[in-house]
Amino acid sequence: MEIPQSIIAQMNQWRRDFHAHPEVGWTEFRTASKIAAYLEEQDIDILLGKEVISENRMGLPSQEQLQKSYERAIKEGADTKYASHFEGGYTGVVATIPGDLPGPTVAFRFDIDALPIFESIEKKHLPLAQGFSSIHDGEMHACGHDGHAAIGLALATILSQNRSSIEGVVKIIFQPAEESVRGAKSMVEAGVVEDVDYFLAMHIGTGVPENTVVCGADGFLATTKIDVEFSGMAAHAGAYPEEGRNALVAAAQAVIAMQGISRSSLGDSRINIGTLHAGSGRNVIADHAKLQLETRGINTVVNTYMYEEVIRITEGIAQMYGVTATHSIVGEANSASSSERLVTLLTEAANKSGIETVIPRENFAAGSEDATYFMEAVQEQGGYASYSVFGTELAAGHHHEAFDFKENVMEQALHVLTSALLTIYQKERE
Numbered sequence: 274m275e276i277p278q279s280i281i282a283q284m285n286q287w288r289r290d291f292h293a294h295p296e297v298g299w300t301e302f303r304t305a306s307k308i309a310a311y312l313e314e315q316d317i318d319i320l321l322g323k324e325v326i327s328e329n330r331m332g333l334p335s336q337e338q339l340q341k342s343y344e345r346a347i348k349e350g351a352d353t354k355y356a357s358h359f360e361g362g363y364t365g366v367v368a369t370i371p372g373d374l375p376g377p378t379v380a381f382r383f384d385i386d387a388l389p390i391f392e393s394i395e396k397k398h399l400p401l402a403q404g405f406s407s408i409h410d411g412e413m414h415a416c417g418h419d420g421h422a423a424i425g426l427a428l429a430t431i432l433s434q435n436r437s438s439i440e441g442v443v444k445i446i447f448q449p450a451e452e453s454v455r456g457a458k459s460m461v462e463a464g465v466v467e468d469v470d471y472f473l474a475m476h477i478g479t480g481v482p483e484n485t486v487v488c489g490a491d492g493f494l495a496t497t498k499i500d501v502e503f504s505g506m507a508a509h510a511g512a513y514p515e516e517g518r519n520a521l522v523a524a525a526q527a528v529i530a531m532q533g534i535s536r537s538s539l540g541d542s543r544i545n546i547g548t549l550h551a552g553s554g555r556n557v558i559a560d561h562a563k564l565q566l567e568t569r570g571i572n573t574v575v576n577t578y579m580y581e582e583v584i585r586i587t588e589g590i591a592q593m594y595g596v597t598a599t600h601s602i603v604g605e606a607n608s609a610s611s612s613e614r615l616v617t618l619l620t621e622a623a624n625k626s627g628i629e630t631v632i633p634r635e636n637f638a639a640g641s642e643d644a645t646y647f648m649e650a651v652q653e654q655g656g657y658a659s660y661s662v663f664g665t666e667l668a669a670g671h672h673h674e675a676f677d678f679k680e681n682v683m684e685q686a687l688h689v690l691t692s693a694l695l696t697i698y699q700k701e702r703e
Contacts (some may be wrong), residue, residue: 274435274691276427276684281410283426284687285680289405291419294349295387295412298450299362302346304385304422308447310352312368321355322363327462330457332498332603333362333682349408365456367465367635370432377470377701379694380444381526382644383425384451387414393675399668400677401646404532406554415676417477422447424475424634424683428690440698444469446647453498454606457643461650471615471697472651472658473690474644477682480635481664484629486689487609488619490660492638493645494543494569495576498604499658501527501587505555505596507560517558521551521593524562524608531566534582540571541638542579569641572608609645612657618700619661622692628685630664637662663689 296304305321312319334342344356347356364385392398392406392413400406407413429445445493446465452457466472481487503524508517523547528546536542546566552559584600591598616633623631648658655668665682 274431274438274695275432276580276687276691280422280427280430281684283439284423284683286374286424287426288419288680288683291422292400292414293405293408295407295414296342296346297389297407297420298386298452299330299364300339300342300454301364301385301449302343302356302359303349303351305366305447305449305579306346306352306355306363306420308366308385308426311430311584312366315430317429317433320367320369322358322365325365325367325460325463325465326363327459329460329462331605331639332450332453352446359659365460366447368429369398369443370429370439370445371438371445372441373437373445374440375494376440376698377505378442378444378468379471379697380446380466380469380473381428381690382446382448382472382474382647383421383424384418384448384454384456385422386418386450386452387412388416388452388672390415390672390674395675398675398677413674415673416452416671417678418451420477420678420680420683421475424686427683431691438695440701445696451643453604454496454641454643455604456683457646458605461646466647467654469651470656472647472656473661473693474647474659475661475663475690476685477663477665477686478678479662481662482630483664483666483679483682485632485664486623486628486630487632487635487662488623488659489616489634490637490662491610491634492636493572493606493608493640493642494638495607495608496567496569496571496641497576497580497602498567500579501564501566501598502602503562503591503596503598505560505594506558508558510556510558514558516553518560518595519558520562520596523561523590523596524551524564526594527564527590530586530590531583534579534586535573537570541576542575543569544579544583571638590652606641606643607645607649609648609658609661611681612652615657615659618696619659619689619693622696623689626685626688626692628689
């Protein structure tokens with residue numbers, strides 16, 4: 274399939290528009306509506322909102338925040354024909370492109386959410402210098418998902434114009450709330466990949482050098498994101514301290530105890546307490562405290578062990594200090610490995626596409642990804658799944674205020690993904 278330069282130019286424009294209008298997880302109202310409207314223009318069948326997102330969503334913002342974000346999106350040009358489908362935080366879109374010939378169902382996943390980060394205002398920061406930096410204080414595309422969404426739209430465009438080359442069905446999944454690993458599980462539960470034979474997810478950057486493709490990224494850590502709240506009783510710290518139940522001290526004790534969790538012999542593990550907010554004044558026994566933390570493990574078994582230890586510690590310390598403790602899971606992902614068959618096909622496609630360095634497999638055991646839910650679901654039903662990484666020069670690391678990437682990586686990804694689709698068809702016919 275040929276990729277016209279007009280599509281490359283349009284892809285860059287989409288990326289910059291999404292970058293200027295970042296939306297964090299479950300609030301991607303403008304982004305999702307723009308995606309839906311464009312797909313319809315290309316006469317592509319789409320499923321929206323509750324059709325592709327289950328009621329069970331982790332880490333959902335408050336109704337007030339959802340409403341504010343929705344109203345902001347409308348003011349900033351969200352397509353009103355589609356925006357209402359996403360109200361309440363159901364911000365997923367799935368495009369379906371049937372071909373003229375029989376064949377497998379192949380799905381591509383692209384995440385679309387931003388991060389709660391203030392973007393750099395340094396003059397050398399290219400998005401600022403070229404006029405497409407974030408217009409939202411405290412929200413930024415600092416991980417490349419603006420580029421992912423643009424690649425997905427470009428891929429949909431090419432496929433819609435080449436339906437005679439499609440064998441079977443192609444699904445393009447635009448996933449919300451990947452950050453903090455929240456969105457994929459809800460889409461799997463909604464049945465988005467129940468009919469999928471081949472599943473391909475991708476990311477740009479992640480420390481991979483420019484002009485390099487990793488065709489099978491393995492070793493993503495299983496993870497659980499947890500909010501813990503301690504509730505005690507306020508009291509005058511000078512006059513009647515014995516009448517209080519100090520939630521702050523309980524939380525502080527929990528932080529220390531969690532750092533001492535014995536590591537599992539089954540493999541690497543992680544724990545991090547990212548925030549602790551507690552109390553109301555220096556002379557008041559703190560009646561409330563909240564921790565935001567995460568566990569990770571080399572596999573789901575190790576991560577589950579870490580999570581269960583966190584809960585055991587939380588409950589024990591709550592009893593020790595006479596407070597109550599509640600917890601909620603606000604994000605979750607399993608570990609997964611790329612299927613050998615699909616890694617081989619991607620490697621062949623990448624070599625055909627002229628990429629300088631093609632790496633069949635590489636271990637990425639430093640982070641987590643909820644695309645693993647899709648991968649696991651497809652593999653369990655007898656299909657094949659992979660996660661690929663397209664290297665690029667970065668202005669700063671992921672989740673950094675000065676993050677930016679070289680836009681030519683999007684064209685490279687587009688060439689490899691279209692080539693991968695044709696390679697899948699070739700192998701299916703053999």
